[in-house]
Amino acid sequence: MGFTGRRRGVPVAALVLALFAAGCEGAPRERPGAGPETRPEPAAGPALPVARVCGAPAAGPARAPAGAVPVDPAVVGDLVAKTEAHGPGTTFWLRPGRHRLAPGPYDQVVPKEGNRYVGAPGAVLDGRRVNQYAFGGPARDVTIRHLTVENFAAPQDEGVVNHDSADGWTIERATIQHNSGAGLMAGARQRLLASCLRGNGQYGMNAYKAGDSIKGLVVEGNEITGNNADDWERRQPGCGCSGGVKFWAVDGADVGGNWVHDNRGAGLWADNNNNDFLVERNVLEGNDGSALIYETSYNAVVRGNEIRRNGLVEGRAAAADGDDFPYAAVYVSEAGGEPRLPARTDRIEISGNVLEDNWSGITLWEAADRFCNSPANTSTGYCTPLVGDVRRCVRPAIATAPLHADCRWRTRRVEISGNRFRLDPAAVGCTTGCGRMAVLADRGTSPAWSPYLGGRVAEAITFAQDNRWHDNAYTGPWTFVARDPGRTLDFARWRAAPYRQDAGSTLSARDGG
Secondary structure (H helix, E strand, O other): OOOOOOOOEOOOOHHHHHHHOOOOOEOOOOOOOOOHHHOOOOOOOOOOOOOOOOOOOOOOOOOOOOOOEEEOOOOOOHHHHHHHHOOOOOEEEEOOEEEOOOOOOOOOEOOOOOOEEEEOOOEEEEOOOOOOOOEOOOOOOOEEEOOEEEOOEOOOOOEEEOOOOOOOOEEEOOEEEOOEOEEEEOOOOEEEEOOEEEOOOOEEEEEOEOOEOEEEEEEEOOEEEOOOOOOHHHHOOOOOOOEEEEEEOEEEEEEEOOEEEOOOOOOEEEEOOOEEEEEEOOEEEOOOOOOEEEEOOEEEEEEOOEEEOOOHHHHHHHHHOOOOOOOOOEEEEOOEOOOOOOOOOOOEEEEOOEEEOOOOOEEEEEOOOOEOOOOOOOOOOOOOOOOOOHHHOOOOHHHOOOHHHHOEOOOOOEEEEOOEEEOOHHHHOOOOOOOEEEEEEOOEOOOOOOOOOEOHHHHHHHHHOOOEEEOOEEEOOOEEEEEOOOOEEOHHHHHOOOOOOOEOOEEEOOOOO
16 A cells, blocks of 8 residues: 555555555655764653663573473574474573574574464574564464574565564564564564664564465564655655554554654554554653554544654655645554444544644645545555445446445544653754645546546545544644645634544643743
């Protein structure tokens, strides 16, 4: 999938094509001059308690657990050999030191079902920029604890740990860092707990499973920082292939208590028919792009998060380029509540969050030309879960119910309430283009048979799709954008007819003002 209209995607690697037929993600565009020299200073640290696991990782057992098989770092390939020699359900204890695999690019550990890999203090599995993958294969219910995995050279879109997206894995108190590609992939029922995903070339985690959805995913208490170190958006502009964590077709995810900071690109990005997300108690700060993107997806609760200083690199570059799109800390793109899909909510609920000194606040966006079977859609051959078969979305059926609605990923049933939005333009380094809240779309232009031409989608997202702000508190010089990027409103007009947004909300020049 990808952004269309204001933001545009292009095809990416064959791994993604296995699911999308010819699809890809789009991304917030990285503008010239938005390289490392324009990045903000790293976050000083959140005010709320967070998972500082990268700086102080929990030590593993100094002695082998009862019944565990010791693995010797002095013997190249010892981990692979002992995995092959022992049956399912075996525990392996990696002694202190640097463990190495054989020198072939595809040499890797292929666990058996239920295997457990536990690192002693100082145990590191080092790919030496030679091996592509650390742990792969289809075995279920594998556990990796207290182990550092680093310096593997996975290709674009592929992952180092759980390379084949097997189900039921637990990665706990691990450090996965300085690898190319993604630090890890994800399968169904995977749990990522109290771990450090740091400085990986593309993603910290790429939650993607070829040809299938991922049912049930827990991401709890992790530190996710400095990922997309290889700057993929600059190497492949518009690829949408970078960030802290990317979620693809995940059905049921609990993302809580994480510190997601200083990633190049977005912090968390849920894209492509995700459903039933709970994103709560996270600190999302200092990411170059949005803190959270929820795109072409359904039904989410986003609550109790601290969201600070996100999008400054992207926002400043856009302003310098004359781009008037409202680049936001929380970006909802063609995503909404859908009662027909089972989830803990039938809306997108964004409530009880603190958003402070981000480039902008929350943007609700819908691209008019993005729908199933449109040549302008960046996921050709792929459709919404309400339709499934993209070939159904043709004239004349697409012009009437139910396909007229169900062939689109629609931004609808989004409720934004009880949040605190604070903005100090001096802290953000902003003279124009920042401090905006937005609900908007572009004009439909193609194909000629599209039933969404002209301003139909802009009217719908603004007035007819039950998107509403209420009972929020704003501090600072906020402005509001409705229907299209050029329509900027002050607080009074935003609240008045015909928009009628932010009932019960307040706006003050400064805290206590």
